[in-house]
Amino acid sequence: MYPESIALKERRLLVIRWSDGQQMQYPAGLLRRECPCAHCLERREPPPGQLPILQPEEARPVEITSVQPVGNYAYNIQFSDGHTTGIYTLEYLRRLGRGDPTGSGS
Ligand SMILES: [Zn+2]
Numbered sequence: 001m002y003p004e005s006i007a008l009k010e011r012r013l014l015v016i017r018w019s020d021g022q023q024m025q026y027p028a029g030l031l032r033r034e035c036p037c038a039h040c041l042e043r044r045e046p047p048p049g050q051l052p053i054l055q056p057e058e059a060r061p062v063e064i065t066s067v068q069p070v071g072n073y074a075y076n077i078q079f080s081d082g083h084t085t086g087i088y089t090l091e092y093l094r095r096l097g098r099g100d101p102t103g104s105g106s
Contacts, residue, residue, distance in 0.1 A: 001019055006075075024094075025097070031064065031077055031079075031086075032062045036087065036089075037087065040086070062079050062081050064077060064079060066078035070087055073089055075087070075090075075093070
């Protein structure tokens with residue numbers, strides 16, 4: 001599965017049309033929240049007994065400032081809050097777009 005086209009609308013919505021004809025939309029806030037980088041994963045899964053901390057920049061609407069291919073399997077998506085380390089694999093983007101966090105079934 002690979003993107004046939006990828007477009008950014010108003011810096012707030014990423015639209016990917018996949019090779020199977022499915023078109024999926026990814027709001028900037030969703031992508032930022034689901035950022036798969038090590039830093040964000042750690043923040044979303046804090047030590048037992050602690051809760052995730054809401055950073056000031058997360059309370060503001062975020063925009064997508066850059067979408068760059070990484071090799072032939074992923075995209076690096078950068079955000080207006082200065083976060084630039086998220087690498088979103090095609091597989092991960094497919095799961096996000098379908099709204100199925102487990103990715104079970106195929
Ligand atoms: Zn991140």
